[in-house]
Amino acid sequence: MRFGVSQRASVVMPRRWRSGHAVEKDDMNNDDVDREAQWDALLPDRVILLTGAERLPRDLSAFCAEDEKGVCVIRYRVERFDAADGGVCIIRSVQGCGLVPHGEERLPMRECCVTCAIKSDAERMVVGLGGAVRRCGVRSGVTFVVVLPVGLQAFPIARYMEDCFAFADDIGDHGETMPTPRVSSVVSAVDESGLRTCLFDDAPFSVRADGDGAVDVSVDDGRSVGEVQAALLREADRLLVVSVVPGPGESAADCGLTWMGELATQIRGGEAADIARACDADWGAIAGGRYDSGAAQRRLDALALHAECGEVSRVHEPVRLICASDGFESTMVHSVRPVHPGRLSALLGGLGENGSASRVHIRGHFTVPTRPFSVFVWDGGPGGVSIEELDNADGNLPCMTVLQVVAEGHVDIPLRLEWLLLTDEEMRVPATSWFDQTDEFTLWSVSGSR
Template sequence: MTQRFTISTLSTIDPVVRSSISFGLALERSDVAVIHHDFIGDQIRRTVADASGVIESDATELDHACLGCAVREDLVPTLARLKERDLWSQVLVALPVTAESAPVMRALHTETRRSGLLEGARLGAVVCAVDAATIADDAFSDEYLADLGRPLLGDDERVLAEAVAPMLAHADIVALVGDDPASAHARATVDHLRGQGSTVLTSAMEDIDAARIMSTEHRCDDALGRVDPLRIDRHVEPDCAGVWSIDLSSDRPFHPDRLRARLPELGGHEARTRGHFWLPTRPADACVWDGAGRQVSVGSLGRWGRHERGTRLVVTGRGPERDTIAAAFHDCLVRDDERGTDWHAHGDALDDWLGAPDPF
């Protein structure tokens, strides 16, 4: 009788944590296989193992060294082969260190639908495993991944906080592991940055709860809502252990001149800032704001569509800059006496951020 085939995913920023958890699960349960992927130059290196040892070890040339290509060209066919063999009921996909889980799960969700290569398979939990001893610093760190020896690809210019934030937000389960998984600072950091509806497990790495991971169902739309800048399905936790969050929102747009001038006060901190905004010079465009570890990325998402136009930033930090960020946010909003401005004539000089604006 064919077993129900469940695919769970593990994201990490530490290769030791990844190996300890993934191979620990494989050794614990004979019905679990583990897939490791790593980028090496223009290849994706794949290792498949279970309790008996290594099953496959191979490298595939990629036309484009990106995670989406790896999923399409290597991971999905590998999972289809394992499913067809009917020897394992559960597979844990251990993503490359610092890789985001959202694009992978989006692709896997499509393939589990009717006529997909993984039709009938079930998506288990997306797990983000972090070291309780370091996550309170890692989540706000402005150290470059390349300097830490952990770039996803050769041209990876992210800082550590930029890698951690989307992992925590997208995960169904955040696993706090290490010698002191119950650390108050670690738990507060995770609780402020994880997505709405997610849960936290605390344990030593060798005692991670495999049954909990595999039995949890991944709901793709809910998880994507946690990382969608137009939705930000993240609960704002009360201040705890020095970690705070604020939810800044308005139906008013940002004034383009003041936004540019006050960018350092809004994003130049060791804080996580995420959300969306609009500009009176580009009223139809939904703009995204994504900041972590003193780095800020802004861009255009296209039209607002079914989303209500507005300006919202959710900010999490642990330093004294909360009032500075809040004051800068409110100062950037268009004021009552500016509402009659001829914005078409005013322009915004933000083409380098957002591209050329559409005609009014």
């Protein structure tokens, strides 16, 4: 016999009281399902690469990160093991995230550079330690702060890690899907009162070993201090500022983050960076991002420096910011006109003789009429000038003059760069007449094409 109402309707459902109202058993089941789904949701491990041109700001920033929950700090430093032979090795230490520290471990170089040795070891450590922590029941992911040796660039290491993580195995031991790690950010630690001095320092840079006593030996880098600091600012997507107490006889100049931000923006070709105090850094928020290596590569490439130019020739008004007794000046010169090779030779010779380029950053690209199928990239910092010739037979490279000058004070170099541009009369000269040029720059460029 059938009735219109199912017998299931007469069953009394278990009830539970929560927050002043009754909850049916079906709701309880849904809550259990939600909790299980939340438990099953795995978060990826995140990697933050920490750099610095000076040891103290870098170490203070790393110290702040060690106190954060869920953060594992992997430190690398350079040390000489044979001063007579000039051999170096990498020292690694791990701390944080509930891991038992096992002291320092010496890594062999295996006939490779410092960058290659660290990038392969760091990728292996992130994958291995991340898996070990997950097997202990931690499913929220680990934030790895990889502290690099002083002056070492993080960009090639970040690119290597991204490539390795892209092909990482995303299947766990029990068949579950495992999120692959990602590079969240490249952070550079700077000294607020010493950044300007460091940026325009033309002294040779040397990666000093972090050890004690006899092992504290310099490793020649080949660049100036200012060039290294500028490269670290350009590759980073975030800056952490440390206010270092000045020593005896030194004056403290607290210029503020706004002043520092503008200086960093000019060094980065007009692109601003996120800036925060190291002691106030939110490492969770930093780890939540994703490092844009493509944008970093454009900032590092002087050929990517570009400015819209609707006029035949133009020199931007200098950007002058003064803080106490310190300041800087940034000027952009851009034009659709090529550069006169003879006047360029004279300018380069003058920069080398009187030391005008000793405390100036000059970057950009230009063309010359003597090499119509080439584009030249100028990338110079304090203490040196570097010009590279690129083949532009296909016409894919920008054929205009864009040069940026960032100096620690007022200089006449921007006006001298404008003086390099071809005049109206020179623009009307037949192209074949330029082949008779015998200046030093033309001879150098022609000899390189043979």
